[in-house]
Amino acid sequence: GKGDEVLVPAISWIATSEAVSSVGATTVFVDLDEYYTLDPKAIEAKITPKTKVIIPVHLYGQPADMPAIMAIAKAHNLLVLEDCAQAHGATIEGKKVGTWGNAASFSFYPGKNLGAYGDAGAMLTNDAEVAEKVRRISNHGQLKKHDHLIEGRNSRMDTLQAAVLSVKLPYLDEWSKLRVKHANSYNQLMQGSHIKKPQVRANATHVYHLYVVRIPQRESVKKQLTAQGIQTSIHYPTALPFLPCYASMKHQPADFPSAYKFQQEILSLPIFPELTDEQIQFVSEAFIKINTHEDSSQKIN
Numbered sequence: 001g002k003g004d005e006v007l008v009p010a011i012s013w014i015a016t017s018e019a020v021s022s023v024g025a026t027t028v029f030v031d032l033d034e035y036y037t038l039d040p041k042a043i044e045a046k047i048t049p050k051t052k053v054i055i056p057v058h059l060y061g062q063p064a065d066m067p068a069i070m071a072i073a074k075a076h077n078l079l080v081l082e083d084c085a086q087a088h089g090a091t092i093e094g095k096k097v098g099t100w101g102n103a104a105s106f107s108f109y110p111g112k113n114l115g116a117y118g119d120a121g122a123m124l125t126n127d128a129e130v131a132e133k134v135r136r137i138s139n140h141g142q143l144k145k146h147d148h149l150i151e152g153r154n155s156r157m158d159t160l161q162a163a164v165l166s167v168k169l170p171y172l173d174e175w176s177k178l179r180v181k182h183a184n185s186y187n188q189l190m191q192g193s194h195i196k197k198p199q200v201r202a203n204a205t206h207v208y209h210l211y212v213v214r215i216p217q218r219e220s221v222k223k224q225l226t227a228q229g230i231q232t233s234i235h236y237p238t239a240l241p242f243l244p245c246y247a248s249m250k251h252q253p254a255d256f257p258s259a260y261k262f263q264q265e266i267l268s269l270p271i272f273p274e275l276t277d278e279q280i281q282f283v284s285e286a287f288i289k290i291n292t293h294e295d296s297s298q299k300i301n
């Protein structure tokens with residue numbers, strides 16, 4: 001609530017920091033590590049007596065460094081809320097995302113690894129009190145008809161979305177495996193190029209909601225790929241601290257050197273379970289060809 005500070009990674013979808021503002025708390029942004037998730041080394045400097053919660057985001061489908069983050073949270077008596085919107089089923093040290101912190105949120109927006117036909121989401125927690133409160137809030141403050149202990153809102157998952165998700169859920173693991181297979185194919189086909197491929201933590205599984213590379217001449221490469229019928233995207237072109245809605249925080253690029261660098265270089269290549277080997281080959285070849293033509297003296301590191 002008001003007066004509390006919540007640590008949020010400098011690159012995420014805006015929903016992560018919106019959640020903080022929606023309860024009147026203050027977002028404090030933290031820079032990223034080379035895996036595009038909260039940098040544990042940057043967290044401690046941001047902790048003040050007002051800090052209450054850390055929100056790691058398992059961005060692009062790869063778990064944040066949960067062992068390190070949980071240790072910091074424990075040492076400073078902080079709660080951990082995992083944003084699992086992009087990482088359904090990803091693991092670190094064999095333990096699934098969403099089971100590390102005090103609570104976790106999942107999105108079933110149609111474009112996510114498990115998507116409904118409209119909007120839907122879920123929360124996980126092993127805290128019975130939190131579970132009850134979440135249930136109440138999601139259904140206008142009632143658990144049973146007319147027992148409005150508190151005011152809530154309408155965050156019920158509608159029946160049609162639930163039905164779609166029930167049918168799709170059994171396929172999730174298989175779809176994740178295909179995403180990993182496709183990412184490995186991209187990695188192999190782009191071996192030896194100076195393109196910065198996604199790095200995977202030694203103790204983690206990545207579920208590749210997105211396959212994000214880094215290249216120096218991003219805008220030009222993106223344009224040339226589009227001309228060949230290959231759609232790419234940028235997740236996200238502006239890191240959260242530099243968005244107009246947070247201008248009052250007056251952040252400078254030097255406050256988040258990694259996030260600032262990443263926002264200029266990241267490019268998401270097509271990835272989804274149904275991609276074919278031919279399509280991956282087509283994209284990789286086009287991508288490498290364009291990049292060799294670009295000024296490759298501007299090396300990425």
Ligand SMILES: *Cc1c(COP(=O)(O)O)cnc(C)c1O
Nearest residue numbers: 013015016085086107108109121
């Ligand atoms: C999609 C997404 C959300 C928000 O999910 P909604 O279902 O739109 O509320 C939150 N965080 C991240 C990282 C996301 O990608």
